[in-house]
Amino acid sequence: MRTILTCAVLMACAACTQNAPSPSAKPDTAAETAAIEKLEQAQIAAITARDPASATSLYADDAVFIGDRGETSRGKEAIVAGFKSFLSDPAIKVDYKPGAKVFSESGDMAYSTAEYTETYTDSATKKLVNIKGTNLSVWKKQQDGSWKLVADSNPAGPTG
Template sequence: MRTPFLLALLMVVSGCASQSAPRGTALDLDALTRDVAAAETAFAKSMADRDIEAFSGFIADDAIFQPGPDSLRGKPAILAAWGKYFEGAQAPFSWRPETVVVLEGGQLAQTKGPVFDPAGTPILEFRSTWRRDPDGRWKVVFDDGTCLCGRDTPPGN
């Protein structure tokens, strides 16, 4: 009777146990979805607050941001490229999550929603993939945006 317990304990201690819920227990996907939405909202707030240090805290060390045909690989490259967006008193854009989904295992999630110019006009749609760290914090691992050009936007705007 003690053998399964000792085996399970050994797996946890050795790091072999999954970070998802144990078999037979259900993850609260609604709570995880709320957590991811809150993380994305706080991530966006860091831009509005002009706080690149807070912004940095939401990015995984191995993240990839795709601002176009070239990829920004790793947190240092992302922060170097995004530093210009934190200059000045007003943020050059803002965003908010409208769709949040979490995988059944509770380790990955995706957010997407509109990106707005300073006047509040939607200009892009962002899509971010989040990974839950062992400590429960969510970090962005992939991020990209799609231009809304041509979608109900007059030419030249």
């Protein structure tokens, strides 16, 4: 009788315990990399077309942008204003070479790197300036599955 009662208690306890949640599936980094690269290409196309609205559509409302000379824009409105000024220069030319994309274990955050060269008109001297830089962008996956930039840093220096 004692054995039957012990078995019944163990079975009741086993029925009451919750299974540990199964680990979520690993993100499909190839698909997510392609999605982010598509956004990067669209941004470069918008910069080439001098379209600030499209060039900034991938920034989150609370994003931070650090330009090639260290100037910081906080929030999408400030980023849009900076891009309007930047794209008003008819000499603007950007050559962008995307680099690695690295994802968080959960797949909801990523960072990407790139190298770029840029030509623009110096506002003080009115001469063309060529710079070479690196880019580090932080991406956050949105509820709808899209990606938004939350931080974008573009340090640079003059080319040789």
